[in-house]
Amino acid sequence: MTALPYRLTASGVTLSLRVTPNAGTDRIEGVEQRDDGSAVLRLRVAAVADRGRANAAVMALIAKSVGVPKSAVRLLAGETARLKLVAIDGDGPALAARLAALLG
Numbered sequence: 001m002t003a004l005p006y007r008l009t010a011s012g013v014t015l016s017l018r019v020t021p022n023a024g025t026d027r028i029e030g031v032e033q034r035d036d037g038s039a040v041l042r043l044r045v046a047a048v049a050d051r052g053r054a055n056a057a058v059m060a061l062i063a064k065s066v067g068v069p070k071s072a073v074r075l076l077a078g079e080t081a082r083l084k085l086v087a088i089d090g091d092g093p094a095l096a097a098r099l100a101a102l103l104g
Helices: 053-066 092-103
Strands: 006-009 012-020 027-033 039-044 073-077 083-089
Touching: 006 092, 012 053, 012 092, 027 053, 027 092, 039 053, 053 073, 053 083, 053 092
Parallel strands: 012 039
Antiparallel strands: 006 012, 012 083, 027 039, 073 083
16 A cells, blocks of 8 residues: 555644755645655745745645645644655545545
């Protein structure tokens, strides 16, 4: 079975990301299976990794993609790293269904 980049939590879902800043456009590229068996959602954002600009772009892209307000998306880990963990607050099963549809 293929690992998923998200998991349900009591307050919504957590999502593992691999972010490439300073790209030409903001886009979700799909799921990447890591060597350790985990999965991450690959994202590219046009913002540079300076003073939180790329992180803000990531939060906005995730919020828009799953249809939640930006305030519902929080960075849990990886503030200065490419690998990040974000929380999306809301109805966990509904968010998981939106993510599954987004990932195809």
